[in-house]
Amino acid sequence: MSRHSLASRHFSQNLAFAVFRLIMLTVLAALGGILIYVFIHGISAISWEFLTAEPTNSMTAGGIFPAIMGTLYLTVGAIVVALPLGVAAAIYLSEYATDGRALRVVRLGIQNLAGVPSVVFGLFGLALFVGYFHLGISIAAGSLTLGLLILPTVIGASEEALRQVPSTFREASLGLGATRWQTIRKVVLPAALPGILTGSILGIGRAAGETAPIMFTAATFYTVGLPRSPLDEVMALPYHIYVLATAGTHIEQTRSLQYGTVLVLISMVLGLSLVAIIIRTRMRKTKQW
Amino acid sequence: MLQIPQAQAITGDNAPPVAVAPLTKRKVTSTVQEARIRRVFVVAGFFSVIIMGLIVLFLFKEGLGLFSTVSVSDFLFGEFWYPTYDPSDFGILPLIAGSMAVTVISSAIAVPLGVGAALYLGEVAGHRTKEILKPAVELLASLPSVVLGFVGMVVIAPLMQEWWDIPTGLNVLNASMMLAIMAIPTIASISEDALHSVPRDLVEASLALGATRFETLTRVIIPGAISGMGTGVILGMSRAMGETMVVLMVAGGAAQIPTSIFESVRPLPATIAAEMGETPFGSEHYHALFAIGIVLFILTMGFNLVAAYISQRFHQKGAATL
Known part of the structure; x- marks a missing residue:
């Protein structure tokens, strides 16, 4: 095994493990550092007015209410698109598909869809939904684009949840004379529901934070009031941050608004992820099978 | 039925x-x-x-x-990107070079950190520590890219400029650091899964022969997990290459072939995102930005297919194949 003495072998082990620990601490410090820095600088901007009022004085004062609502509309729209499609695809993968060429093609398709850069989704949404379907730059076009973007996330989480349902559940139901679909609807899906929920929450979090896909399909710099129909443009938190930080003549003046907006976005996105993670951990601990 | x-x-x-x-x-x-x-x-x-x-x-x-109107080779290998000049130039070589630069430098940062974090989670951390740290890594993955772009732009860039006395803090290094933060969770979680999937009896056999945990790690676990770790690294690189907001806000935006990590670049996704808003629908510039989209799509798809190939080809099928 090794010609070195036991002591030196243990020394190299301790050294290596210390390096791994240090690396882990560095990664955690990056996360912690960003969160704490943003919190310290952003908390002073947060007020009831900031969360519920519209921007005033050409975006240098006032609140971010329309951006919060815009992000809400877009993410709800995205999950309405992605959840049925994603769960249905997951049911195919876990309950109907048999090994073979077709399954390999489907898996490759999902894997590659997950790897498409978000800005390419933006281009696709612009060409298909904004242009070809004449939806214009709108909530509808943005929601559809974001929905397709998070589709692989929803499929992945739902499939995992469905596969964790023991096959004895299915066999018992089929043995009682239920059809395949009755079994899926009344036995498999209810048992997999918490896992599917977790997946959708992760998907919502991802959709809320994405900027590039909505830049050309939904988001706009400023709207008067809230959107009145799904075909209206919207303000959105991530785009609002980008615009405040990069464009305009008041970049320094609006710094505190920028930090405040970043803090709101982080709270929303990380809050959702945290909820999903907690549900999942609980589920793993308390699962009856 | x-x-x-x-x-x-x-x-x-x-x-x-x-x-x-x-x-x-x-x-x-x-x-x-x-x-x-x-x-x-x-x-x-x-x-x-x-x-x-x-x-x-x-x-x-x-x-x-x-x-x-533009030949494929002039597009791919042209050294000048002046889409709005008259006559215009649509050469994306500097943009490709910019993307390559940030992808390579960010991998150089993210691979050791991501793999190290995976090794810590998989082999060093106790059960309870791991239960807290794994979600933390997942949280890092869910940080919106615009937030990292904002931090790089507002916090890191001025510091860099001051410390090293360079003309701009919006450069290859800064963008690569922020991209690395995005790639680390991908690399770490896929690598950790790979470490975890090495059959337990192999590990126990090695320990029973008197190998230390570290020797078992380097000679049994890592060789068994290397394909999974490779997949993680490549997917992390693919993520860095396709990421938009960070390079849009932090890379500086100069369409030039970089000669040092302190120079500004304009990677492919940043060019699309920055220019699509001001481009008339159906113009030559509009088509050029979609053509950049094609290049970006092919590059990231190449990374993903390589990753899929590695994970399939070298998949650990059990103790017998080792």
Whole structure:
């Protein structure tokens, strides 16, 4: 095994493990550092007015209410698109598909869809939904684009949840004379529901934070009031941050608004992820099978 | 299908006359219905493939228009990107170089950190520590890219400029650091899964022979997990290459071939995001941005296919294949 003495072998082990620990601490410090820095600088901007009022004085004062609502509309729209499609695809993968060429093609398709850069989704949404379907730059076009973007996330989480349902559940139901679909609807899906929920929450979090896909399909710099129909443009938190930080003549003046907006976005996105993670951990601990 | 023989048996001659009619009808319709339902799910399964096809179709439909006026080699190897000048130049070599620069430098940062974090989580951390740290790594993955772009721009860039006395803090190094933060969770979580999937009996055999945990790690676990770790690294690089907001806000935006990590670049995704807003629908510039989309799509798809190939080709199938 090794010609070195036991002591030196243990020394190299301790050294290596210390390096791994240090690396882990560095990664955690990056996360912690960003969160704490943003919190310290952003908390002073947060007020009831900031969360519920519209921007005033050409975006240098006032609140971010329309951006919060815009992000809400877009993410709800995205999950309405992605959840049925994603769960249905997951049911195919876990309950109907048999090994073979077709399954390999489907898996490759999902894997590659997950790897498409978000800005390419933006281009696709612009060409298909904004242009070809004449939806214009709108909530509808943005929601559809974001929905397709998070589709692989929803499929992945739902499939995992469905596969964790023991096959004895299915066999018992089929043995009682239920059809395949009755079994899926009344036995498999209810048992997999918490896992599917977790997946959708992760998907919502991802959709809320994405900027590039909505830049050309939904988001706009400023709207008067809230959107009145799904075909209206919207303000959105991530785009609002980008615009405040990069464009305009008041970049320094609006710094505190920028930090405040970043803090709101982080709270929303990380809050959702945290909820999903907690549900999942609980589920793993308390699962009856 | 379980129902077909049942339905036939009941409709046979010896079936009791009273209950037959409604039952048979229901069974037959449910069999037809089952087949229909099955078809719905098959279509849903193929939906992702259809979307991939549509993405390719629409990228090419909008992007290929450029090549009626600009040759493919002038586009790919042209050294000047002046899309709004007259006459305009659509050479994306500097943009490709920018993307390559940030991808390589960010990997150089993210691979050791991501793999190190995975090794810590998989081999050093105790059960309780791991239960807290794994979600933390996942949280890092869910940080929106615009937030990292903002931090790089507002916090890191001024510090860099001050410390090293360089003309701009918006440069390759800063963008690579922020991209690395995005790539680390991908690399760490996929690598950790790979470490975890090495068969337990191999590990125990090594320990029983007197190897230390570290020796077991370097000579048994890592060789067994290397394909999974490779997949993680490549997917992390692919993520860094396709990421938009960070390079849009932090890379500086100068369309030049970088000669040092302190120079500004304009990677492919940043160019699309920065210019699409001001481009007239259907103009030459519009087509050029879609053509950049094609290049970016092919590059990231290449990374993903390599990752899929590695994970399939070198997949650990159990103790026997080692």
